[in-house]
Amino acid sequence: MRSAARGLALVLVALYSLAPFLWQIVTSLKPAHELTSLPPLLPSRIEFASYLAIFSDSPLLRAVVNSLIVAGGTTLLALVIGALAGFALARLRVRRRAAILAGVLVVSMFPPIATVSPLFLLLNALGLHDTLLALILTYTTFSLPLAIWLLTNFFRSIPEELYIASRVDGCTPFQSFYRVMLPLASPGLAAAALLVFIFSWNEFLYALSFTATTASRTVPVAIALFPGLHEVPWGDIAAASVVVTLPLLVLAMVFHRRIVDGLTAGAVKG
Amino acid sequence: MATDRRNREERATLFLAPAGITLSAVMLFPAVYILWLSLERRSLIFGTPQFIGFDNYLRLAHDPQFWNALVNTVYFTVVSVQGELVLGLLMALLLRRPFRGRGLLYAIILIPWAIPTVVSARMWEWLYNADFGVLNYLFQARINWLGNPVWALHAAIAMDVWKSTPFVALLLLAGLQSIPRELYHAAAVDGASRWTMFRRITWPALLPLILVVLIFRTIDAFRVFDSIYVLTGGGPGSSTETVSIYAYKLLFQTLEFGYGSAVAVAILMSVALATVVYAWLLRRVSP
Amino acid sequence: MIFPFGRILLLCCALLIACDKPAPDSPSPTVSVVFKHSKLFGDSSAFDRLISEFELGNPGIRVERQTLPSSSDAQHLFYAINFQAKSSAFDVLAVDIIWVAEFARSGWLRDLNHLLPSGELTAFFSGPIRAVTYEGKIFAIPWFIDAGLLYYRKDLLQQYGFSPPETWDQLVHIARTIVGKETELYGFVWQGKQYEGLICNALEYIWSNGGDVLHERRVVLDSASNRQALEFMRDLVVSHRVTPDFVTTDTEETSRRVFGSGRAVFLRNWPYAWNLFQQEGSMVKNKVGVALLPHFPGHRSVSTLGGWQLGINRNSLHPEAAEKLVKFLTSPRAQRALSLAYGFHPTRKSLYRETELLQAQPLLGQLHDIFEQARPRPVTPFYIMISQVLQSEFSAVIAGVKPADMALQSAQTRVEKILAHGD
Secondary structure, eight states: OHHHHHHHHHHHHHHHHHHHHHHHHHHHTSOGGGTTOSSOSSOSSOOOHHHHHHHHTSTHHHHHHHHHHHHHHHHHHHHHHHHHHHHHHHHSOOTTHHHHHHHHHHHTTSOHHHHHHHHHHHHHHTTOTTOHHHHHHHHHHHHHHHHHHHHHHHHHHSOHHHHHHHHHTTOOHHHIIIIIIHHHTHHHHHHHHHHHHHHHHHOOHHHHHHOOSTTTOOHHHHHHTSSOSSOOOHHHHHHHHHHHHHHHHHHHHHHHHHHHHTTTTTOOOO | OHHHHHHHHHHHHHHHHHHHHHHHHHHHHHHHHHHHHTTEEOBTTTOSOEEOTTHHHHHHHTOHHHHHHHHHHHHHHHHHHHHHHHHHHHHHHHTSSOOTTHHHHHHHHHHHHHSOHHHHHHHHHHHTOTTTOHHHHHHTSOOOTTTSTTHHHHHHHHHHHHHHHHHHHHHHHHHHHTSOHHHHHHHHHTTOOHHHHIIIIIHHHHHHHHHHHHHHHHHHHHTOOHHHHHHHTTOSTTTTOOHHHHHHIIIIISOBHHHHHHHHHHHHHHHHHHHHHHHHHHHHHOO | OHHHHHHHHHHHHHHHHHHHSOOOOOSOOOEEEEEEEEOOSSOTHHHHHHHHHHHHHSTTEEEEEEEEOSOHHHHHHHHHHHHHTTOOSOSEEEEETTTHHHHHHTTOBOOOGGGSOHHHHTTBOHHHHHHTEETTEEOSEEEEEEEOEEEEEHHHHHHTTOOOOSBHHHHHHHHHHHHHHSSSOEEEEOOOSSSHHHHHHHHHHHHTTTOOSEETTEEOOSOHHHHHHHHHHHHHHHTSOOSOGGGGGOOHHHHHHHHHTTOEEEEEEOTTHHHHHTSTTOTTTTOEEEEOOOBOTTSOOOOBEEEEEEEEBTTOSOHHHHHHHHHHHTSHHHHHHHHHHHOOOBSBGGGGGOHHHHHHOTTHHHHHHHHHTOBOSOOSTTHHHHHHHHHHHHHHHHTTSSOHHHHHHHHHHHHHHHHHHHO
């Protein structure tokens, strides 16, 4: 009885999350003149014209590569820097810990539309105009508050005895961090990594403002370049959105194990 | 002993240094820039910049458009964050125990968060379209979702809840996994009901994480811009204009950089205030 | 776990970032002119050919095209950030018709008066020339032109024995009659969302009733004729019931799709929609007619002017080369090529009598008359500020939040304050 109710709930949740996206997929397969007619709900015949179009005419492929580099680089940097800081704030003696956490948080409170101009000036001054590095640097900075707060929380939830035990065994704090604490915090690390990756993948405002050519444009900007002056190619946009969302879903499935099963495999607790 | 403590503090500094350097190197200049601009009358169309002290803030206090935007924003934030939190928690609880195909479902529930905003906002604009949108087709009605001054903000809230619930669910699910199983086993042995287990074990253990999620979702919801701007442009009749949309219009459409920066600072202050209130409230509520 | 994977990623990052900046060109006297414009909808090879032709005729100049998103807002954002930073990363830019005065006053555009001696001015439509003139000098050259017009279902009008309406009341009458006799049909769709397009629509009612926003730097918003015009717009929805209430969400594309699916009798939109209506598979193919927008009795029809102009960045490092490119792209030859390839409407009047163009785009003959009477939105550096005020007030009227007289009074006060600041 309970599992039937649970099963129903799961189906509803899946439908709720999937339905609008399913609609995108349906739209991307419809012939052009049926895009806004309802009925028919489903395409009268399936056409892959939109998918062909987005790869032949547009620099979408290059944009996907750029996005992979930027998102990957950002995730790596933000996680490394964030884990180091989170560990220190959770387990080491830090004066003014609350002030540091608050200060870090303030960074994420600035509205992006206000920071885009001065950041543009700064990045230009550093010679980073129209580069992927500019985006990596920016995204890392704005991902750090979330990463630090999350990782502080996850490191703190690991019982202190484990840390003390590892120190007693002769580890330096760094060794303890690297060998003992990191593996134990892997659900939090994986969750943070996934969120940072998605944020960098989908960020639009800075990507638009700091890049000028297809060599450094990322996915959201490439998609924003689809429409013409008045015309909006809905079929193409729908196809592109399906294509660019899939890598994230694959990543989510890969990380799922880490996030959800991380602690059940041979952890020593209490 | 004193050297030992100093050593520990120095080591802590080493761990914190990369974060400190990155954040200050990138954000120090923008922060000062925005604060300085907010004290200036700087609009390229109006002529040379002048320092005017707090005049921008005085103007802000009497600006009906700002207050309208603030009310819209607060309402939007409160309702959507509550919705996301409740739904996200339910989703996390639902997915907690392993079952076949959980990995796939996990990826599916992440879809709303994973779709780029530039796409999902347009997608919802189409779903909500009164003439050929799927929603009206399914309801067999002609509801003017986005064109009615009362409905529009709620339509935007619904879109945001749909989009952001996975963020909450993802984090709370990771948090749930950190709670040791033995606690539940011991409670079961003592004959505790599921509700008691939730109230006594799950909820307190999750509370710190919920606070983090709450803070970050509030910060993001308060600064919402892209999605609503695409959906309604702030209309109809400015009923969905948020403070960020107002700041955007000032900074990048009417090019009033000084006053726009003041609005940005006001956003910052409001969010900081909300965060402080949260932290205080949750400190009162947690055991 | 993360770290070995991370090391590989870091290596890839380093490699690719290093490869990001291409090796510098071999030393040669070529000057590189960067041209920023919005995405061209269609096959870009025609434009590339045009650019190659320019480069052949101007050895020593290379043109690099960089696209921006078509959204006017996104481009304005981009330019605001770049010009504030005094960037010289681009030389030639495509400027929206409503930005020229603003950019000129902010000192962002190079004075181009010498490129269009007074004899040449009459070769262009007068509306765009007015829009690109600031304090008596020209700051951008009109590149292509757009204006609002009325689309109608000529098959339906013929069936019920109507000819295209000349006054707004006639439009209402025709729409009500036909909608009453048919099913699943709206009378009249247009753009009523709170954005710039709303102002384009609203001005067509205001101007065709003899009113205006500014008259020689005086604000004349709060007038009886303007009140009548705005109330008429609201009446289209509530009392005449020819326009559906979701007009408050409609933009060019959504309204175009409603009409293009055969669900409306009249549509107000830009000329671009015509080709889409005539495409294969379109439900309204060969059923669509085009006409001047109606007017109120005793006045003339007026369309709102749109279109893009070519300007040069004041901070450009290669102004002379940039000027050559601008002259080339606005020449009759280039305008003809772009019109044939992309359906751009030329700003040079002579091209509207060329048989080759008329054969390729039969609508061009009618469009000439429509463009002749099209008027630019108020040409003032404060236009966007004024537009923001009007957008919120007019949207409130159409959505039923405010009555027209209150909205106009409020708009009058607010716009007066804006202009007062400026002096």
